[in-house]
Amino acid sequence: MVVGVGIGMLVWNRPIPRSVVIAAAGVALTIPSLAMLALLIPTFGLGWTPTVIALVMYSLLPIVRNTVVGLREVPPAVMESATGMGMNQFSVLLRIQLPIAWPIILTGVRVAAQLTIGIAAIAAYVAGPGLGSYIFQGLSSLGSVNALNFALTGTLGVVILALLVDALFVTITRYTTSRGLRA
Template sequence: MSFPEYVLSRWDNLLEDAIAHAQVVLAALLIATAIGVGLGILTYRRPVAAQAVLAISSAVLTIPSFALFTLVGAIFPFLGLGFLPTMVVLAAYAVLAILRNTITGLQSVDPAISESAMGMGYSRWQRLVKIELPLAWPVIIAGIRVSGLLILGIAAIAAYVNGPGLGGDIFSGLSRIGGANSVNLVLGGFLGIIVLALVFELFFAILNKLTISKGLN
């Protein structure tokens, strides 16, 4: 069977897997964004604390994905298999770029701007929300984009723990290489992830346009 014929015959399944793949990545990215931005806000004025959380996040990123999926399953057996452990592992991998960019973005805000706002009677929270975060947002969103693209690929390995997405076809094809449709299975999953990456790129381009002031571009 040719690849185009294979895609047409399994279009519904491929689309369902692609949607599941995108869903678990988006869920993990939302969690990682909340953690990364939250920790960044808490530590950007405290260099020692900032270095500590960055070191921990960096250490997580050095753990091979197969090992981390296994580790999460062993430590949190109540998560079972499938969506939840996949989401936890992907979120862990996604935190570093978001955290680092949040700290960098907030630290790069001109102190004179914050001091001017303080002179106008802004509280520390108001300065953060109304001035510092908007100015740091282009850097923060760049970190979210990098993390999203990173975990799109890692999510394929989640098939190891029965995770959702396109990785199942890739693993299935690799396990019976040389058999019928084995190459089609791998190619279908691989190209599906590339298409999702392009969709994510488009999404972030639109998000950039909608959320970043023209004066900051």
């Protein structure tokens, strides 16, 4: 979230860097997750490191795109009024634009969280953390007594975790968004 929102804040008002960053994040998202993890293994080995790097790369597009859209959708008259009141560009960004763009930014974070939960299950294939280890254990032992139990445990765990995280972000959005913007 920090990386994506930071990048979005840096490029939201610069057309060429904005297009390059969004296109690069889009290209990274099109790489199949297993292929991305396989590309990271020679450099970072197995385990947590390649998993975290891949998940950060996959989560960038929705966060950066929503940050850019949220900041660009703030009415120019509102920003001009803030400048007329004596605010500098940084103050306008922090005190006016970010609070108005916050619900849109959180929606991007919510989408990214759902995306990474699903992709994290695949990370078990390269010894990454997560519920995917149960899924792969069940798939690798097809025909045994507990194969289906392992696969279902991992799958249901991923689904339940995704639903809980989604509910958490709905709650966070509700309590951190100004009443005037909650329409």
